[in-house]
Amino acid sequence: MKILFLTQFFSPETGAASKRVYGLARQLVKLGHEVHVVTGMPNYPSGRIKDEYKKKIFCFEKIDGINVSRYYVYVSEKRNTLNRMLNYFSLVLSSLFFLLKRREIDIIITSSPPLFLGLTGVIMSKIKKIPHVFDIRDIWPEVAVEIGELKEGSKVYKIMKRIEKIIYKNSDILTVVTKGKKTNLIKNGVDANKIKLVSNGFDEEFLEIPINKDIAERYNLIGKFNFLYAGIIGIAQGIDIIIESAEKLKFNNEIQFVLVGNGVELERMKNLVREKKLSNVIFTGEQPHNNIRSFLHYSNVALVPLKSEALKDSVPTKLYEALGAGKPVILSASGDSVEVVKESRGGLVVKPGDIDSFVKAIEKLYKDKDFYKDCTINSKEYVIKNYSRTAIAKTLEKQLKLELDKSRDNSKNL
Template structure:
C-alpha cells in the first residue's frame, strides 16, 4: 500500500510528533509498504534551521526505507502567536504543493495535528488525489491554544472551531491518541466506526534500561547525587517554573541535583528564574539527539512529567512517560486526567494532582529516601509499557485500519 503522510515535524527534530510519525512510518516501511512523508525543514523549537538544510526550498531524503520530501517553511521559534501561525500557514501551502506535484500516487493521505492547518493541507491533497483522508488528533485544537491564553480573538476562535468540525466531518478515519480525546471528538457527532484510538508508544530497540553511573553524569559534573530530571519541550504547557520553585525549597539538600534538557518557548524564562533564585545544584542543557535520550534517563533517578492544571491537558498522554517507563525509571508526574490514571494503573510512579512547589519538594524528598520504592516503580513501568505500548504492535493495528479505509484489506 502507498501511504502519504503530512507532518510538520520529523527527525532530526525530537519532539513527540516527530517521534511518533517517524517510528510508525519506519514500521510500515519494514512491513513492505511504500511510505512517503511530506515534512518541513527541521527547526523546532528554536526556529533555527541546521546549516546542512539552509537555503533550500525542497529536498528529497531517505529515512529507514521511507521517502521523505522536505518543503519550505517560515522558520520561527516556538513562541509568539502570529509568527507561529505564519509558520503553520507556510507549511500548509508548501506541503500541499509538494504532496500534489512531487509525492506521486498514493492509496491514503494522513495528516497529523496538533495544529489544524496541516490537517487542512492533508484534506486538500486527499480531495485532489481522490483518496481517503485520515486525521491524527494528538491534541485538541483550538482548545489548547484558548486555554493557554494564546488564542483570544473571538472571530479567530470561531473560525478555528469551524475548521476543527469541518476536518472531523471530512476524515474517513480519525486517530486520537487517547480515550479522552476520542470522547471529545464524539461530541462532534462522529460515529464510532470512524474512530481509532492509537496511543503513543515506544521503540524497544531505542528505549531500554541503561547504566546509572554513566558518562552522562560525568559530563555534567555530578557523582552519586539523586538526579531529578525534566527532558523535553520547555513550553507553555508544562509549568516548569513550579519545578524551579521546588528546587529552591530543596536548595539545602546537597545530595539532590536538578537536570533540565530541551528547548522551547519558556526555556529562557526558566533559566532566568533559576539564576534569580541563586540555584547551584541545577543543570540546563539544550536539546539532545534522540539516540542519547535513553542514556540521559539512565543517568536520572527521578524523571518528571509535568503539565499545567488546565482541562485540555487532562486528555493527553505525553510520549515521554512511555519512554521513561521503557528506560526503567520511576516517574514523578504532576498532572491530572488520563495520563495520571494510566501511571497509577501501571504502578510506575507517584502522581501529584497539584503543581504546588512544596508538595513537589516533599515528594522528591520522599522518593529520594526510598530507593526500593523507586526500583519497584521502575520495574513495573517497564513491564507495563512493553506489554501495552510497543510501537511495532500499534503500527500493525494502525496499518490494518488504513488498509480497510483504502479498500486494500483482504
C-alpha cells in the same frame, strides 16, 4: 500499502509529534509498506532552521527506509501568533508541491497539531481520490484555550473552529491517542464510528541506543540523585514547579534537577534559577533524541509536569519513554496520563501546581529504596507489554487496510 504522512514536525526535530510520526512510519516500513513523509525544514523548537537545511526550498532524504520530502517553511525566533500562523500556513502551501511529483499513494495521514496541515491532507485526498486520516494528538483550538495561549471567542479561535470542522467533515478516519480525546470529540458532535484509538507508545529499540558516557561527565551527573525533565520547555509543560521544588530542596547536596530541551520558556526558567541563586538545576539545551537514552540512564527519576488540570486527555510521549526505560516517574497532571502511571505502578502522581506534594513525591523516591526499586521493575514491564510501538503500528495498519478496502469497494460501486 503506499502511505503518506503529512507532518509539521519530523526527525531530527524533537518533541511528541516528531517521535510519534517517526516511530509509526519506521514500524510501517518494517511491516513492508512504502512510506513517504512530507514535512518542513527542521526548525522546532528554536525557530531557526538547522544549518544543513538552510537556504533550501526543497530537499529529499531517506531516513530508516522512510522517503522524506522537505519543503519551505517560514521561520522566526520571535514567538507570537502572527509568526506561528505564517510558519504553519507556509507549509500548508509549500507541501502541495508534492502533488507535482505524481507519486502513487494509497492513503494519507495528517498529524495534528498544528491543525492547519489538515487542509493540505484534505486537498490531496480529494485530488488523488484516496482516503484521508486525521491523526489528533491534541484537540485544537481547545487546547490553546486551556493553556492560555488563545482566547475563546477571538477571531483566531473562530477561524480555527471553522477549519477544524472542514477537516473533520472531509476526513475518513480521525485517530486519537487517548480515550479522553475520543470522549471529547463525541461530546462535540463527531460521529463515534469515525474515531479510532491509536495510542502513543514506546519504541523498544530506544533501549538499544548506546549509552554516551561523555554526557555524565559533561553535565556532572555522577554521584548525584538526578531528577530529569526531557522535552519541550514550553507553556503547556509548567516547568515552574520543578524550579520551585529545586529551591525548596537546595540544601540537599545530593539531589539535582536536569532539564533537557529547548522552547519558549527556556530563558524565563534560566532567569528564575539565576534569581533564586540555585546551583542544583542544570540546563543542557536541545539534545538529539538518541542522547535522551543516556540522560535517562544517568538519572534516577523522570519528571513529567503539565501546566493545567484542563489537559486531562494528554499523555506525554516522555512518560512512555521514562517508564519503558525503567525509571520511576513523578507526574504532575490529571486525566489519562494518571491512569498510565497508576496502572503501571511506576511512580507517583500529584495535582498540577501542587508544589508541596511535588516536593514530597521527590523526597519519597529519594528516601524509600524499596518503593523506588518496585517502581523501576513495574514501569518497564507494563509499558513494553501495553504500549509497544510495534503493536500500535499494527493497530494503525489494520485501520488503514479496512479504510482502504472500504474506499476501493465504494469506487467499484460508482
